[in-house]
Amino acid sequence: MMRVDQAMATTETRPARRAIPAWLLWGTAIGLVQIFAIATVQPLGVSTAYPQFVGFVVEKLVPGFGASQPYLQKIGTAIGWEVMLVMGIPIGALLSRLLAGRSNGNATACALPSFWSSSRSQAVAAFVGGFLIIFGARLANGCTSGHMLSGMAQLALSGFLFGAAAFTTGTLTALLLMKRSNRAQGGER
Amino acid sequence: METTQILGLITGILFGFALHRAGFYRCGLVMRGLAFRDFTMLKVMLTAIAVGMIGAAVLATFLPDYAHLKIKPLYVWGVLLGGLIFGVGMAIAGYCPGTALVGLGAGVRDGMLAVLGGLLGAFVFILVYPVLEPWLIEPLNLGKLTLHEVLGLPYLPVALLMAALLIGIIVWLNRIETKTQATARQDQC
Numbered sequence: 119m120m121r122v123d124q125a126m127a128t129t130e131t132r133p134a135r136r137a138i139p140a141w142l143l144w145g146t147a148i149g150l151v152q153i154f155a156i157a158t159v160q161p162l163g164v165s166t167a168y169p170q171f172v173g174f175v176v177e178k179l180v181p182g183f184g185a186s187q188p189y190l191q192k193i194g195t196a197i198g199w200e201v202m203l204v205m206g207i208p209i210g211a212l213l214s215r216l217l218a219g220r221s222n223g224n225a226t227a228c229a230l231p232s233f234w235s236s237s238r239s240q241a242v243a244a245f246v247g248g249f250l251i252i253f254g255a256r257l258a259n260g261c262t263s264g265h266m267l268s269g270m271a272q273l274a275l276s277g278f279l280f281g282a283a284a285f286t287t288g289t290l291t292a293l294l295l296m297k298r299s300n301r302a303q304g305g306e307r
Numbered sequence: 308m309e310t311t312q313i314l315g316l317i318t319g320i321l322f323g324f325a326l327h328r329a330g331f332y333r334c335g336l337v338m339r340g341l342a343f344r345d346f347t348m349l350k351v352m353l354t355a356i357a358v359g360m361i362g363a364a365v366l367a368t369f370l371p372d373y374a375h376l377k378i379k380p381l382y383v384w385g386v387l388l389g390g391l392i393f394g395v396g397m398a399i400a401g402y403c404p405g406t407a408l409v410g411l412g413a414g415v416r417d418g419m420l421a422v423l424g425g426l427l428g429a430f431v432f433i434l435v436y437p438v439l440e441p442w443l444i445e446p447l448n449l450g451k452l453t454l455h456e457v458l459g460l461p462y463l464p465v466a467l468l469m470a471a472l473l474i475g476i477i478v479w480l481n482r483i484e485t486k487t488q489a490t491a492r493q494d495q496c
Contacts, residue, residue: 145329145354148351156375173433198315208323244420248423254394257439275381289341
């Protein structure tokens with residue numbers, strides 16, 4: 119099994135080394151996954167699965183929670199395509215990391231330059247940022263996957279509005295944080 | 308497992324693998340992408356959207372039975388505000404809901420923390436949804452609008468034209484990046 123996987127990985131990474139840049143190869147691959155998703159069940163979408171999973175777990179602990187919450191009534195708490203997709207993503211990432219071997223030795227470091235001065239502030243930022251992306255995505259009914267990869271690909275106007283809004287505050291926040299971190303480090307360059 | 312669940316899992320594994328290979332397990336890729344210091348994120352996303360755009364339109368035109376499209380409604384306030392919140396979170400965490408799961412699978416601490424923050428964000432959203440719905444989700448809901456419908460033009464040509472536009476942007480970004488590669492090198496992580 120492992121040997122077959124490794125053989126596959128070699129054939130997959132070889133063209134990248136020759137000519138095709140990684141962004142083009144894997145960007146196209148993501149687009150093909152999207153076409154596979156559309157052809158089989160529905161376009162890619164990740165963020166709905168978060169509240170569905172929360173609903174599923176809380177329902178086990180507090181029976182009746184799902185029925186008492188209008189949002190869970192709307193999206194359901196069954197383990198369907200979306201939650202399974204979300205379970206598959208880390209498995210795929212782990213597979214990729216294992217197959218990458220030593221060439222990807224740095225894979226566990228959230229490699230920086232970061233905006234955050236210490237590991238602890240970076241950890242808090244990841245948690246708070248994680249909160250905001252799911253809260254924002256649920257308010258908008260989609261995230262980078264659902265609104266941009268899928269929405270924009272289907273020429274949905276909601277996708278274009280979400281993309282424009284997210285990139286506006288995203289870029290402003292990133293530039294502000296970068297300015298702050300540059301000042302703190304006395305300039306990176 | 309049902310077929311839909313298995314398809315979701317397979318799609319997730321492929322999606323996670325491709326996202327990991329594109330480099331999205333590192334929060335730095337999104338942070339620097341939003342600050343326009345590195346165009347990798349934009350190039351991967353735009354490539355994936357362009358491929359999906361062509362694929363979705365070709366499926367819808369020639370194999371409508373295999374085109375499981377899903378257009379999200381444009382409720383202006385929720386999509387706009389959700390997008391603005393999402394952008395801030397994406398810059399702070401360096402992850403979106405999908406790539407946080409890639410980080411989790413690859414064993415990156417911050418990816419795991421972003422997923423945990425997201426689960427809390429999902430829980431809070433479930434609780435506040437009844438308050439938000441009448442203010443941000445119900446009013447100004449323009450429905451499932453698409454670009455080609457609004458323009459009153461056929462789907463396939465509009466999709467191909469938009470995809471060509473995206474490819475033009477990708478080529479342009481790539482050219483800028485090649486020119487400034489010397490500076491970009493110092494920024495690599």
